[in-house]
Each structure stands twice: as C-alpha cells, then as structure tokens.
Amino acid sequence: MSTTADIIGREDPNDLEAILGITNTDVDEIIHDVNASVDTLFTWNYERSRPALSKLYEKAKTSQWNVTTDLDWSIEVDQEAQVTNTPGLGMAVENGLIDLSDTPVAHWGKKEWTHFEIESSNWSLSQFLHGEQGALLCTARIVETVPWIDAKYYAATQVMDEARHVEVFGRYLYEKMSSQYPINAHLRMLLDDIVSDSRWDITYLGMQIMVEGLALAAFGFMHMLTQEPLLKKLLRYVMSDEARHVAFGVLSLQEYYEGLSQDEIRERQEFAFEAALRMRDRFLQQEVWERQGVNPIEVIRFMKEKGPQGPDPFQHMLFSKIVPNCKKLGLLDAGDGWLRERFTEIGVIEFENWADTGEEYESLDEVAKDRAAS
Numbered sequence: 001m002s003t004t005a006d007i008i009g010r011e012d013p014n015d016l017e018a019i020l021g022i023t024n025t026d027v028d029e030i031i032h033d034v035n036a037s038v039d040t041l042f043t044w045n046y047e048r049s050r051p052a053l054s055k056l057y058e059k060a061k062t063s064q065w066n067v068t069t070d071l072d073w074s075i076e077v078d079q080e081a082q083v084t085n086t087p088g089l090g091m092a093v094e095n096g097l098i099d100l101s102d103t104p105v106a107h108w109g110k111k112e113w114t115h116f117e118i119e120s121s122n123w124s125l126s127q128f129l130h131g132e133q134g135a136l137l138c139t140a141r142i143v144e145t146v147p148w149i150d151a152k153y154y155a156a157t158q159v160m161d162e163a164r165h166v167e168v169f170g171r172y173l174y175e176k177m178s179s180q181y182p183i184n185a186h187l188r189m190l191l192d193d194i195v196s197d198s199r200w201d202i203t204y205l206g207m208q209i210m211v212e213g214l215a216l217a218a219f220g221f222m223h224m225l226t227q228e229p230l231l232k233k234l235l236r237y238v239m240s241d242e243a244r245h246v247a248f249g250v251l252s253l254q255e256y257y258e259g260l261s262q263d264e265i266r267e268r269q270e271f272a273f274e275a276a277l278r279m280r281d282r283f284l285q286q287e288v289w290e291r292q293g294v295n296p297i298e299v300i301r302f303m304k305e306k307g308p309q310g311p312d313p314f315q316h317m318l319f320s321k322i323v324p325n326c327k328k329l330g331l332l333d334a335g336d337g338w339l340r341e342r343f344t345e346i347g348v349i350e351f352e353n354w355a356d357t358g359e360e361y362e363s364l365d366e367v368a369k370d371r372a373a374s
Helices: 004-008 016-020 051-062 079-084 089-094 110-145 149-176 185-196 200-225 229-257 262-282 286-291 296-306 313-320 322-328 338-345 357-364 366-373
Strands: none
Touching: 004 262, 016 296, 051 149, 051 229, 079 110, 089 110, 110 149, 110 185, 110 200, 110 286, 149 229, 185 200, 185 262, 200 229, 200 262, 200 313, 200 322, 229 322, 229 366, 262 313, 262 322, 262 338, 286 296, 313 322, 322 338
C-alpha cells in the first residue's frame, strides 16, 4: 500500500515549507495540455433503470437558469466597501484576534489590509473560475465514459451547468473585480490527476465528490459572509446546481463501489485523501501574499503558531460536505478504516455524520424557490 509520501510527495501532510514550495511556474500559460487515454463507451441499452438518477435528471431540466437574464448585471460593485464590511484577516488583526507584530506585515495599516482583502477576493473568484472549467471538462468526460444511460443523460445537463458557471464567474471576475489570478498550483495538480486518469469512477470521485463537494461548502461560506447583492444571488444559484452535481456522484458511485475489490477501494481512498489535501493546501492563498511582496511562509507559519488555537474555521468547514459523502460511499471505513484515520489526523472527522448531499440537494434548489415566489 502507498505511504503518505507516495501519495502527496511528503510524509507530513502539514509540512508548510513543502506545501508552499509547490508553485505555478507557468503563470503566462494560456493553453494547458493534459494527455489522457480513455475509453468512450456507447450503450445500446436505453432502459431507464436507476430511479434516483432519473429523478435528478428531471430536477436538472427544470432548474436551468440564464446568466444574462436571471441576474442584474447593472449592479455596481464597490470592492472596498464590501471587504470593509466583511470579516477577514485584516479585521481579525484590527480587533486583536491575531498578533502579527513580529512578521513582515507588522507595519500594515487599514489601507494595506483593505488592499489585501480585495486581492484575496480577486484570488478566490479566480480559483472558482478555474475550478469550474475543470468541472466542465470532467463532466464532458463522464458523458463519454460512464456505462449507464441514466448517468449519461444527467451528466449532459451538468455540462450545461458547468458552462454556465464558467460564464458567470468569468463575467463577474472580469466586469466587477479589479484583478485576476492564474490557477493555483495545488488545484492544477489535482485537475490534471482527475483528467488524466482513464477510470471513469475516478473522474466522478475527484470532481463530483471532492472538488464539487468542497466548492459547495466554500460557496456557502462566501454566501453567508458577503452582502454584495449580485454575488449573493449568483452564489445561491450556483449552489443549487452544485448540490445536484455532488448528489450525482454520491448516487452513482455508491452502487459502483459495492462491486469493487478491497485493493480497488484502497486506491479510491488514497485518491480521496490526496484530493482533500490538494484542495486544503490551495486555500493558503500564497499567490496573494506574493503579489503584496510578502514571503508567504513568514506570515502563514506565524499565524498557525501564534494565531487562535485550533484549525482555521474556513478551511475546516470546507470538509463538511466531503467527509459525509465519503462515508455514504463506504470509503471512510472500508478495509482497515484507512481513510477514517487520515481524516482524523487532519482534524475533519467530526463532519462524518453531517447530511450527505444525496439527501439534501432538493432543499438547496434556490432557482425553483425564486420562481415559485414570483
């Protein structure tokens, strides 16, 4: 079996220097080529044999929305006002919750922290945009490779969803925000792994369960904090789609994984752990610090050692969708419980009994709620 070093390239999952040592060296790259060899599967069996997927497909058909007409793009976005009224690192420093007096940002005042928070917002939306393009490509791959007609039908609706998400985040980022960022190296590594793997269920696991599960939690966190009306409605609608996407992964893989051998399940457990760490590590926002002329390790290490004790609440909550979904798939306790041990080590096992997305997606259909209200 693989060691932690075999899976992620370092023995300690929390080795900060190793994490920050992974950087994007192709920031000017426009086209990114990933070699992949996959089998394109036709099925001549058109019988609809999976009621849960059929139900999800019907929901997807009635919950489509239009970026151009369902959102009010005339709304002006004042980034400075937004970050001033939204809890962030600068506010934590100002309120004495974090002492950075012995770091390179000790001299920062309100002006510098406001600029940092604006860039942090630009960075977050940029990474969401890049991740959504990854989802677009992966879902198109699922249409090709999944052997069931019910799954092909639903995956085709998700291709449209993901195209809409790329459109909406791209439009918001380039029309309403002040700058953009290239893809984070950890996120790109994960997307490369997902796209290059020839096994269709790994595409499902990597994108539908891990990436989309984290995105659903991240969008929910941002929706809770922001008061900007355009972004708030945008996130509500994207979350409605994302909930169906994660449910799609849960409902499909639960059946498939029942037939795999223990060795095959262990490979999926290791992939899920690697994906979880890649996504966690990207949220250190090293590119934002570097753009401010600050060595990220000097600040991030200090915050981890001298800041509030315990895990970062934002990064911690990102796993609130991933852990219960892995449990629903049987990955958490399969075999010797290897994945449970890994999630315990990184401090996220507490989410195992939260609602899995296969149960809650209908309650997150904000598009249908708005249409009913109008």
